Amino acid sequence: MRIDIRDYAHPDAVKLIAEVQQEYVIRYGGVDETPVDPAEFTPPSGLFLVGYLDDVPVASGGWRVHDEQTAEMKRLYVNPTARGRGLARAVLAELERTAVERGLRRLILETGTKQPEAIELYLTSGYAPIPPFGHYADSPNARHLGKILTP
Structure with missing residues (x-):
């Protein structure tokens, strides 16, 4: 998979x-x-990535x-036609790498109980529960996770 930096409006x-x-x-x-x-999501305040298989965005x-030290991850997604190939893990790794490159030391995120595959991805990638934050801080379906990044 090729991963390119894209404008959020691309x-x-x-x-x-x-x-x-639509998945939500x-x-x-x-x-x-x-x-x-x-x-x-525009550098240096943020970043958005799109992964391609055969020039198709997936x-x-x-x-x-x-x-100052933390970035919030959003919109990690893989099209159903491309799932099961490790693409989410590859995008996640690139998000972590670019956050470290920007000088950030922690990534946080919100996900939900109806996304067990996402929760599993994050837990097996070193993310752990953190105090709730953001729009869904009080939602019983929300899961808040974070990871300390190392250069």
């Missing part, structure tokens, strides 16, 4: 973001309502600065 990013939002509708009954400003993920 057509390939928009396509994958719409797909992940199927699993939770509605889209992710977390406030997102596309500019937050995976995405991004991070935005949360505080």
